[in-house]
Amino acid sequence: MPEEAESLQEQEAVTRAFGAENRNRLIDRYFAAPGGKAVSRANAWQHVYRLLLWSDPTTGLAHCYESDKSQPGKAWYGRSLAFHDWLCQAFEVEPADLAREIDWLFLRACADLANSVLHKEAQQAEVAARQRAPYRGRDFPEPGDDPEMEQIVREGLAPYFRTEPPVETWLALTRRVRQYLAVQNKRKNLVGEGFEDVLAQTIRRACDLPADEILTRSLLFEIPGFNRAKHGQKENKVDLAIIRPSMRTLVTAKWSVRADREKQFPTEYEEYCNAEAMNQKFNYVFVTNEFDPARLMRACEVLFRNNLMFDYVVHINTEGLRAAYGVQVGRDGSSSWGRVMSHIDSGRLISLERWLSML
Numbered sequence: 001m002p003e004e005a006e007s008l009q010e011q012e013a014v015t016r017a018f019g020a021e022n023r024n025r026l027i028d029r030y031f032a033a034p035g036g037k038a039v040s041r042a043n044a045w046q047h048v049y050r051l052l053l054w055s056d057p058t059t060g061l062a063h064c065y066e067s068d069k070s071q072p073g074k075a076w077y078g079r080s081l082a083f084h085d086w087l088c089q090a091f092e093v094e095p096a097d098l099a100r101e102i103d104w105l106f107l108r109a110c111a112d113l114a115n116s117v118l119h120k121e122a123q124q125a126e127v128a129a130r131q132r133a134p135y136r137g138r139d140f141p142e143p144g145d146d147p148e149m150e151q152i153v154r155e156g157l158a159p160y161f162r163t164e165p166p167v168e169t170w171l172a173l174t175r176r177v178r179q180y181l182a183v184q185n186k187r188k189n190l191v192g193e194g195f196e197d198v199l200a201q202t203i204r205r206a207c208d209l210p211a212d213e214i215l216t217r218s219l220l221f222e223i224p225g226f227n228r229a230k231h232g233q234k235e236n237k238v239d240l241a242i243i244r245p246s247m248r249t250l251v252t253a254k255w256s257v258r259a260d261r262e263k264q265f266p267t268e269y270e271e272y273c274n275a276e277a278m279n280q281k282f283n284y285v286f287v288t289n290e291f292d293p294a295r296l297m298r299a300c301e302v303l304f305r306n307n308l309m310f311d312y313v314v315h316i317n318t319e320g321l322r323a324a325y326g327v328q329v330g331r332d333g334s335s336s337w338g339r340v341m342s343h344i345d346s347g348r349l350i351s352l353e354r355w356l357s358m359l
Contacts, residue, residue: 017113018186020217023194026108027051027201039205041356045317048352049087051198052191052255053289054103056080062087062098064291064324079324083291086323105198106190113186146174191255193217196239199253199287203242207359215241220271223248225278229271236271240287242359248282249359257288257295265302269309287314287352291324293336300343314355318344 016022030051031039039047056063059070059077061084070076088095132140150170165173193216200214220236221228224243229235240251250272254261269284276282286299302309315321321344325337343349 017109018189020193020197022109022112023105023190023197024201026105026112027197029108030104031201031205039202041206041353044202044206044356045352046091047202048198048289048316050102051105052103052195053087054106054187055099060099062102064289064320079291079326082326083320083324086320090319105194106187109186109190146177149174149177195255195289196253199251200240203356203359206356209242209244209359213243215243220275223250225280225282226272226275227277229275236268236275238272244359248280249285250282251285251287253287255289257290257292257299262295262298265299266304266309269304283311284309285312285314285355286310287316287355289316291321293325293340296321296349297336297339297343300340300348312355312358313343313349314352315349316352318349318351 031047054063055061056067056070058067059072059080061070061080064070064080064083065076070080084095084098088098091098091101093101150173153170153173196216200216203209204211204214215223215238217237217239218241220226220238223238223241225248238250239253242249242251252265252268265286272282272284288296288299290296290299296313296315299310299313321340325341340349
């Protein structure tokens with residue numbers, strides 16, 4: 001592709017900073033960066049965490065569970081501390097430095113978004129000025145003006161002010177805070193489809209697979225050996241599919257699991273079974289970074305027509321689970337914690353490294 005056309009394509013991708021095209025452009029940049037980003041089955045989990053894991057801004061710790069349940073004084077704060085410590089040892093960094101080792105993809109997408117926003121603001125400023133011209137002198141609110149937020153900040157910092165900040169400073173501050181909060185909401189999208197993209201690229205590199213053998217968000221009938229949905233039915237999209245001559249693998253990839261998503265797994269699997277057209281086995285795999293023991297336990301034990309539904313249940317790193325759960329967890333099977341640990345011990349719940357070795 002000519003350099004000019006390639007540069008234009010890159011600029012267009014950046015304007016959709018959190019879209020699939022830009023995500024994959026950034027992931028490619030991550031793996032191509034100087035200093036070596038060689039991917040093996042053993043270190044694949046590290047790349048997933050470096051790209052997607054983030055520090056919870058309310059605790060300062062690597063995020064492994066729901067923020068509201070991980071605040072200081074609650075049970076998951078102690079488990080988050082243990083997971084943070086384990087990850088620091090694995091990455092060989094000090095606890096205060098871990099934030100600089102992770103969240104690579106989100107931070108780069110935010111930088112691209114900021115550049116795009118600045119470019120758009122410059123283009124729109126003149127238009128906005130013309131639109132506001134008929135109302136000049138009537139003290140209309142400025143775009144981004146937020147008196148309530150300004151008051152909260154003012155009450156907290158007023159004792160430290162030597163002089164009152166000008167109106168323009170308050171306006172710029174409230175705009176930046178609002179933009180920050182808006183961008184943080186985009187993280188849900190990044191750890192949704194972004195998880196699928198990161199897995200696809202990591203698997204391809206770790207297992208040395210051709211790009212056309214790994215599909216993301218494909219319609220089911222686009223995968224070899226599956227029929228279209230019946231007339232009037234919605235066409236299903238598969239998070240990730242690995243098409244090898246010896247086996248087709250359909251992957252449900254969820255960074256974390258919501259209750260409503262759990263209920264959809266059997267429905268999706270039944271549709272996959274009904275659409276299978278070659279009368280051949282395919283693997284149905286669940287890949288996640290979920291830390292909730294009850295949700296992991298159910299994924300390991302859920303049945304479909306009296307058989308285990310998932311051929312493999314894969315966690316990014318089961319040692320991270322052991323670290324978070326700690327020594328308090330028994331193996332008697334009387335609790336979800338104990339049952340998850342038993343599933344790890346038995347090989348029912350496996351690490352990303354072990355699953356990749358099977359591919």
